[in-house]
Amino acid sequence: MTASIIATGETPYTRHPPAATTTPQVIAEAVRRALSDAGLTPQDVDGFAVSSFTLEPDHAVDLAWRMGFELSWLMQDTNGGASAGGMLQHAIHAIEAGDASTVVVAAGDLMDRNAFSSLVARYNRATEQHLSPLPLSGPNALFAMLTSRQMRALGLERSDYGKIAVAQRRWAAKNPGAVYRDPMSLDDYLTAPMVADPLGRFDCVPPVTGADAVVVAADERVAGRRRARVLAVTASYNSDNQTGDGLQTGLQACAPPAWDRAGISPEEAGVIGVYDDYPAMVIAQLMDMGFITAGADVPKFIDSSIFTGKLALNTSGGQLSAGQAGSAGGMHGLVEVANQLLRQAGDRQTDARFGVVSGYGMVLYRYGACANMAILESVA
Structure with a gap:
């Protein structure tokens, strides 16, 4: 490109x-x-x-x-x-x-509050006609079921998801633009009010106003001049025809051609931004893009790579701590990875040469119908 x-x-x-x-x-x-x-x-x-x-x-x-x-x-x-x-x-x-x-x-x-209530009630025809009358106030219940399914499939506990949220909060502490920057412990996560079992307060993105x-x-x-060169952008729409279990996303189709076009492997990516509306979707996308390999011990990966900060993941704090500004939630990760590669990320700056961004969303009758992936390179 x-x-x-x-x-x-x-x-x-x-x-x-x-x-x-x-x-x-x-x-x-x-x-x-x-x-x-x-x-x-x-x-x-x-x-x-x-x-x-x-x-x-x-x-x-x-x-x-x-x-x-x-x-x-x-x-x-x-x-x-x-x-x-x-x-x-x-x-x-x-x-x-x-x-x-x-x-x-x-x-x-x-x-x-009014804009958010209207959005979740009339997000699309599926929401308006089938979910809102139940009533379901937004996608929390759907993704609570997905999270439970993922827990059983991968041997995860709530504390594993908590480590993702806590790690991102640590990154958020270095981001003046994050809405939530106060320290959060694993105990804070585990004792927070339940929203839709097994999702607690810190599993769900806070709606905010903003733009990117x-x-x-x-x-x-x-x-x-310093720039973030776009090496590849790939996309997938309706990958599972709304019949999948949500544990895999359209990124399974996006990732192989993206890595091939960029000419790099997941191991070379120095900073990663994934769409983090829920911690379970962080894991799903990391698996689909090849950062978590097939058969890996996922709890161990979370503990040794994400919780420790070894993996530079959602270095803005992600939407879970920075906030989800409606449709700007899709731009948040791209802006953060670009900032990293442009060397303007302040106290959270990494030395990454390559960055990866994933997009995911648009719930229809089940889970996200849209996915995409971009690979960028820092060029002086």
Whole structure:
């Protein structure tokens, strides 16, 4: 591929946004920060992609106009946790085709109590007609069943999932943008109120308001500057036709071609960002991408690699500690891995040369129908 991420921007996440806050405001602020990081102006941008659950009644073109963009390429994505990878994939293709040379990719949402309640009640037709009437307030019950199934299949205990949440909280302590930064012990995790057995409070992402953005540019335009070159982006949709048990994701189909195109192996990835709406999905994605090999002792892997911090996983704190800003949850991992490779991650900076990001989401009747994977390389 012939394009790179050259800059990132994030509107600070908050659990309680001011009353006048709007979705276009938070997205525009993230875009402004990304352009400032890149040293660019709106006039330098000729491509724009956005994902949001709460942008209506506006659309991508309305937002682009309000931000001063005159474009030759535009897209609007609706795929939530898989939105970042999908938009990045399309942006790269647009640049390679000559349709654009500098693309801003952004996502964000206003997620106050009313917006969140409306989203989980009318997420899609399956939710509105079949889950909400039960009633099920969001996907917690579905993923509680998946977590129980994974526990039995892999010999996991609640404490194993707790080690993932605690490890990510340690990373969050080094991230000024994380909503939850206070220390959390394994005992804090285990004694937290139960939400949907076996899921407790710290297994479930906190909804927040915020936005994220990256600037993607043709390599020929950014030679000589630090960048995160995109080596591969792969995607899979409806991989199990909504008949699977949720223990495997579409990343099983994404991973082999991604590693092949990038020319590296999982062992070479120095920083990893996975979509962490629940700890069980962290494990599922790590297995599907090959970080946890078939037949491995998964509790031992969690203890020796994730809990110790040896594996640089979700170094922002992930959504479990930083928060899930609606559709921006899909961008959160991409922004963090890009920050690591751009050498602008502050106190949590690693020395990674290669980074991997996975996207996952869009619950239909069962589990996530969308998955994607991106592999990036730090280039000076």
